[in-house]
Amino acid sequence: MLEKLLLLPLGNFIKNKSIQNFLFLAIIQSSNVLISIISMPLLIQNIGVDQFGLVNLALSVIVLMNVMVVYGYNLSAPREVAINQNDKTALSHVVSNVFSAKVLLASIATLIILIAVFGLNLFKGYQIILVFSILMLFSEATLPLWFFQGMEKMKLVSIANIFSKLLFLMGIVLFIHSPEQSRWVNFMMGFFGLSINLSLLIYIHFFLGIKFFKPDWIAIRKSLQENFLLFLSSASSYISVNGGLIILSFFAAAETLGMYSLAERVIMVLRMFPALIIQAIYPNAAKLYTNDEKRFFKFLRNVYFRVLALGAFISGITFFSAPFIIKVLSRSDLPDSIIYLQILAFVPFLACLNIANVVMMLVADLKNLLFRASWMMCLYMIVVATILTSLFGGIGVSLAIISTEVIVFLICMVLLYRNNRKFIHGFYT
Incomplete structure (x- = not known):
């Protein structure tokens, strides 16, 4: 089934890979928008306007922390992947280091949230919802969009993103029926996203021949320093x-x-x-x-x-x-x-x-x-x-x-x- 999806003849009609990348990015954004629009009335009806506001507030905090998890790698990593497309060993090191860095950043972001909630008693009113939303940090950390963008093979990750969002929508319909269940909304988004992303990593390893090495902490530290301004710029834009x-x-x-x-x-x-x-x-x-x-x-x-x-x-x-x-x-x-x-x-x-x-x-x-x-x-x-x-x-x-x-x-x-x-x-x- 997967191979049939990958062999769809879209590339025959649009030969330019840059245009394909843009179209698939647009498909990803459009699917996110569409699922968001469909889910809004369902959530408001099932959990109420006040809980809907708290769920979105927790989501805003998580997305802000995700800016730290991304840390500019969405701009720098595709370039590194594109440069090393034909060198599987170098590409494997790039992939291993970027994923290691993002998982490390997700862990730090998780620690910050847990200290803020249980140590400083912040985020009153939606603390449980926020804690249950933490899985979204690791969903972002394992998202290989930057890898497929650099490889100019966006079709698979686009299909996977749509599938993840459809699973989330199905989860809302099946499991979210009362205000007390509002804590599970963002949790399900993170759970389904993480599950699909791990499946993509398996595909990257077994079908594209990418190995996962131990992280090179010197290279990771260097990349964190180089991406610092990108991170600050992204964070400020998000807050604004x-x-x-x-x-x-x-x-x-x-x-x-x-x-x-x-x-x-x-x-x-x-x-x-x-x-x-x-x-x-x-x-x-x-x-x-x-x-x-x-x-x-x-x-x-x-x-x-x-x-x-x-x-x-x-x-x-x-x-x-x-x-x-x-x-x-x-x-x-x-x-x-x-x-x-x-x-x-x-x-x-x-x-x-x-x-x-x-x-x-x-x-x-x-x-x-x-x-x-x-x-x-x-x-x-x-x-x-x-x-x-x-x-x-x-x-x-x-x-x-x-x-x-x-x-x-x-x-x-x-x-x-x-x-x-x-x-x-x-x-x-």
């Missing part, structure tokens, strides 16, 4: 975009968290749009920038204004259909969720504003500017969100998220102007 729910948890009750998390989940799905656009146009933009800057600026402007129009359309549709969206997902009338969603509806459009700046930084390899912009954005978001949330609750954190998208656009503009003015003149004038 997804930290609203965590900040709101300090000021609001579980029911408010549930109503806000419902609106936030919808918006985070839509916010993937500008990120996918950047991934899609980056290879061609980089090629044009190297060969012909005038064509690069023309290409980027054409894409930019079309994407802005589409982003405005998405935001407009979301704003006006907010009551319908909340009604469908929650199967009930939640006025506060509608208000949150209508405020956050502007996020997709505002996130599109910064696409050109990010692409220009990437093609010129100005990663230091991206790092500075991400941390300035993070600091702004934490301060403003804390103040506004303490004053206005869920509406305050929604306004903070909106303003953060505007501020990061302005920050990137200023950084580009100060460090590489030809981009500002070439694109905006």
Whole structure:
């Protein structure tokens, strides 16, 4: 059965492996979004809005810790795999060291959570849910997406991801029927993800001939040092975009968290749009920038204004259909969720504003500017969100998220102007 799936003739229609990689990454993201949308009404109906909020709050903490588990390897490891594709011994050492490093980081993250819960008595109200969610850290640590991305063989991991999410959805239907069972929601997501990932590791070992060696701690230490800035940048970006729910948890009750998390989940799905656009146009933009800057600026402007129009359309549709969206997902009338969603509806459009700046930084390899912009954005978001949330609750954190998208656009503009003015003149004038 597995071999038949791998022999599906998609590659005959799309020969370019980079395009295949992008399409399979899009399939993975789309399946995650689809399962998330399907599971929301089921969870709200079975465990209630307040427990749904706590489950999502625990999930936000775990995803934040997963940034530490990933530690930039999602960007650096595919390159190492691609370089050593034809050298099985070197490739085996890369695979062994990356998995060892990620499992070590997952263990450290687990220890931090356990100390915070049982030693410092933090995360009150959802401690048990959070502890049961720890398995998701090891699911992330064993996810071999970076390996298949470097090998340019994304079909299998895409199929495995979809299968994992379907198992999770089946688990919700079969086993989650009351608020007391909310602790098992994230546990099942981690359990099924870990099970599928271990199956992929078996495939990597026996069918691709990759050996698992003892970890080279010197090489691991070196890679951790090299990925440190990538880790900090990823952490700051995550906090800026997804930290609203965590900040709101300090000021609001579980029911408010549930109503806000419902609106936030919808918006985070839509916010993937500008990120996918950047991934899609980056290879061609980089090629044009190297060969012909005038064509690069023309290409980027054409894409930019079309994407802005589409982003405005998405935001407009979301704003006006907010009551319908909340009604469908929650199967009930939640006025506060509608208000949150209508405020956050502007996020997709505002996130599109910064696409050109990010692409220009990437093609010129100005990663230091991206790092500075991400941390300035993070600091702004934490301060403003804390103040506004303490004053206005869920509406305050929604306004903070909106303003953060505007501020990061302005920050990137200023950084580009100060460090590489030809981009500002070439694109905006």
